[in-house]
Amino acid sequence: MEALKIQNVNLEKSENMEKHRTEGFSSSKALVVRRGAPFRVSLKLEGRAFNPKTDTLRIKVNLGRLYVVIPVTYSTKVSSSRWRAYINLESLNLQNPSIFISSPATASVGRYKFQVYLITKDSKKACTFGRFTLLCNPWCPEDTVHIPFEDQREEYIQNDSGLLFIGTTMNVVSRPWSFDQFESGVLETCLNLLQVSPQHQKNRRRDYLNRNNPVYIGRVVSAMINCEDDRGVLKGKWAGDFKEGVNPSLWTGSGDILTQWAESGYRPVKYGQCWVYAAVMCTVMRVLGIPCRVVTNFNSAHDTNDNLVIEEFYSETGQKLNRSKDSIWNFHVWTECWMTRRDLGSGMDGWQVLDPTPQERSEGVYCCGPAPVKAIKDRRIDLLYDIPFVYAEVNADIHSIIMSEGRVVSVNKDTERVGSLICTKAVGFPRYHNITGDYKYIKSPTSTLSSRSSRMSDDSTIRRGSSKGMSVSLTLDKAPVAGEPVCFTVKIINKQKITKKMKMHLNAQAKEYNNSPSDTFWETHGVIQLAPMEGKVLCQQILPAQYEDVVGDDLINLAVVVDDMATHERVLASEEINIATPQLNIKIADEHSIVPNKLQAATVTFTNPFSHPVSGILTVAGAGLIQGKVHFRMNPLSPGASVEQCITFIPNKVGMKMLQTSLSLSVNSTIRGFKMVCVKRHH
Template identity: 30%
Template sequence: MPRTRRRRAVPNADDGPPATRSRMTVGDSGVSLSEGRHKLVTDEKFMEMNKVLNNIDEENGLKFIEADFHIEDNRKDHHTLEYEHKDLIVRRGQPFTLMLKFDQHVYTSDLITLQFCIGDRPLQSKRTVVRVPVLFHSSETLSTAENWSAVINERSGQSVSVTVTPSAEAMVGKYQLFVETKRNDKENRQQAKSPIYVLFNAWCKDDAVYMADDDLKEEYVLNEKGRLWRGTVNNFGGSPWNFGQFEDVSLDAALYVLQKAKITGPALGNPVIVTRTFTAQTNSMDDRGILEGRWAQDFPQPSTKPWIWTGSADILEQFMEKKKTVKYGQCWVFSGVLCTLCRAVGIPCRSVTNFESAHDSDGSVTIDVHWNEAGEPVEELNDSIWNFHVWNEAWFKRTDLPSGNDGWQVIDATPQESSGGLMQCGPAPLSAIKAGNVYYNYDTPFVFAEVNGDRIHWEVKKDGSMECIYIEKYKVGRFISTKAVGSNEREDLTSAYKFKEGSDAERAAVRHAFKFGSRREQKVYKPEAEDVSFKITIPPVVATGKDFNVQLDLKNNGNSIRDVKATLTALTSFYTGVPSDRIKCQTFEITLDPDQEKSIDIDVLADDYMELLKPDALIQVYAKARVQQTGQAFVREDTVDLSPSMEVDVLKLQAPERVNRSEPFELRMKFTNPLKIPITKGMFRIEAAHIVRSKVIPIKKPVGPGAEIEVVTELTSARSGKKEIIVGFSSDKLDGISSSIEVYVPYSY
């Protein structure tokens, strides 16, 4: 009797109806824009041609029935228990165990093949179909970094226990499993009901993201809580942030944006490509990415102001719900989301803040500042120095670069300058940045300038020509900060980015980088005559509504009379260093006898600046002085922080130290208005991993000066362990206030 052979097409679970999809883009005329460039194939035709994606049902053959993925045991071994996804999630290069059940007794003569498929159109030639023969003896296995392996541990009647080890270079993503059998000349192939997710593995020595220190893995892969450092060089602090990489939306979003960017095949296993793609997809500039940046004073509604966000999950939830860009973010929000994406797929990552962060716009690895002959800044021509900028570091080997460039790599999702035609930045090796090796990929010159570029001051003559009058060598790259491992304290990373300021090694790195910049032929470094010393006194922090004074002290250290022309200017500004409205500008002419000292100053009055102040509450003060006889110049720019003075603890939180899983508990929030005016449109925003994704509680009544308001809400934890609840408060007059409290949820065994 002839055997029957039935094939059934099994499309990927995420695909639409096979007959309705094809790899094509249609123009206005109805003609495919891909015609002539690609052979168009419908999904139905593709499945028909790619026979390994079809189920085979043959009578009397050995037929796969179901798989027990031992999800809890495998996920515990692979450090993936915390993911909200219910499916099997494993890390590459590390074994996991499956129990396969068949419709008949399994013999050693039976041939079993596991087939893992990834992507919407998997092909074996593209390595997106991985066929792994199941071996009956471990001595037969060919397990290497490049290969998958599968070995039977135990055979009992109709079931076999199989240990599978994905390649340490496996593509990261969602795989569909097929189990194929061959007994004599009868073949069968069936698809398992559930997918398997494969992630990068910081615990595997053969993985490019391997990290030896367990404490570092705990912090940079597994910790869902973080701190993002913000402020000015003289007044900064760490704001709590919920990365939430184990929320179901985080892994979904990470894999979705890789698919959206058309990252396929082996590129999905390369952390260089994956992280670079994440930087482009996190912002919306080129490809309708996750988050739109906005640095203007107004924020069109509906939108969320950048300083109201306290975590990544709510942003990703909004993005994935409509597949539309979320409004709005600024640098620390981009960094928080990028860190979530990296950790979600298993890449060790941390957020890093650089205070006095330069923005080099022309690849010169220097920062240009321009002045007119009257001593006033020409803001329209200047490169900016941000009060702070937050980017990320990701940890992996750089097999694309010479040795010595492994480890931490700078990646940045904030749209600043185009790289490779897209708003993306990195990965740039920290070791190359420190040494000034700006010729190594990717975007190393830009990052070098951010942390160690010299600031070149130009005087613009009336005829338009320019003269280099002064070089600031130690302005940028201050207090480079990240959250410390195992605590919420600040860890200083400055020495990882550059040698000690002014040291021979630091100056050598700057000279080396300059040789490869766009200005290498320009002779801006030249000896300077200096016999007048200058000292400027600017208060770093001033309470909003207070007057302040700026003073410049001058001393003639030479033996001849010196005439000095000096200008002091104050302007409101954004935290990006971009000035806005001029408050005051005054020019002085001073004559100094030998060894004489004099001072000049300006008063900046609250009445002058209050109506002009921007949301960041910052004022930039510029000072420029030029010695007429020698051409010696002095220039300085500093920031005055006028953030509201928090003389009281304005946001207090109270919750039980221990709460039981799945049982409600109370969170008590108390806000005190520190201002001398009432505030309206108050709002509490609560976020905590596995407790609440985002909960908004509006305050309906105004809160008077010094008045207190208390709100109690009920929360429930779905997971055990230490949980951090982050609460933000915003209003019409006061924004960006946040606090956090930890609760412990005991494990139940």
């Protein structure tokens, strides 16, 4: 009787990856599967046929030095709590038997090795090896990252492109971003990120055991996206020049950043700012199988002394001063991941804030979260992790203080502006979805002021100041657009029964989104007289030629101070604005019949909105559509003129893909555009 040997093991990669919804990772050499679900491997035997009565099979699965030995049974019942392996007798091929291996829904994420042992009745052993990568499984109800709706799994796990929102609440700007989770090498880099982490370097066994828990993984990844305490991915920079690296606003996707980090031997990539940190974290979490989305908090408070008050200082002529350690960022971007919080008891499951931007230390390390969004709303500052910090980011009050000769001459309190809009990309659509109500109780719109938070009324653009004697408001007439004047209205009301003579100071300063403004670039001063109880409306404009040189991707801080010449009572109203640049227009020649591996053509059009000629470089990218990036040089274009650039691409993946264009202009400004492209399977 001839001996029974195992010739090889077939991992049935394409069948398994389709069933486990990991076919996006087909460029990876590894078999990629999700926990809590069986996958099939088939053995090729030589010699005699397999005899289920006398031959036994065993499987040993290793993660690092941890291992489990699983007997192969003939019962097809799987268990969500332990490893199982079985043969289905009904479809048993004795020369090539198939074994189903199923991991528990609580298995650790990582790269596994396995061995198949075949033991015959005369106890001779034959053996073969295989490998697989195991990820979390949002499709599995027993997994702590299970998210119940297919359209959400599609958006928060499978979507490899998205929109990040920046700007101001009045002028929300959609910035296209390519998450690139299925691009070549990205999966491997995300798994290596866990291996490079201090937790793994310190104690591999404990790290592998803890990797079954998305709360733990979230904290490790949040700390590893910044490089403050470890060999993390990104180095942040918010001031000065970016000569030693890349200006954060020029990145268009996570793939370039993760690839550069891996290829440099895990040296931090320069430079990141909040939206870059959050978008790269989103990529890593989606790769690991944890549902993730990028969230923007407009007017985000950074409260350094934990008193839930942010102080802003102005001069008596309306110039904002750089005096406070606390700050308001026009927007701050973080991520939310979906998970069950078994460590906190019921009621805290669902979306959790994880913020990789290094701001404050948490348990000694620059990371933040996971903080349950529900706990932030209810101010449950007794719970883990970092809830007080995030609570302040969305709820602090602002005190605007006018200083004169070193003295405080007026204080105006605003309880509405911080966290006035919190949003994320809508599921399945290229627009934002307002989630402010998940973070805070929104007052019912009884007074006109509180309706700002619901953004239904035009009051969303008003910044008011008032005192006993007068009230002042500053209103933008419409969202400002590059190449057009910024038009706004100042309304002053005399609230007393005496005539008043007042000085009015208007001031505009350029500012970065996370910083105090720089010098004044536009100002105007005047004297007005108001009869008893009279109101006056003054229309103002800042012309493009006055703001173009100072404002590229920056914002404008606009302020008015009105000073009663008799009583020296002063009132301030201010507004921070961004100027929207026009989008690049993309037209695809034959957009309803796009299939893989067929050449497609598109046209990108740009019209110069500025009052002077511009030149620049156009970059085109798109995961699943174009390998790498394509660059075109654009010759000087006179004001108002248009230019067209024809581009070609060959899609290599099926599904909704994003074609991204960005035009870096010589005037310190970037014009972007994107187009969603539906790549259909061949008929």
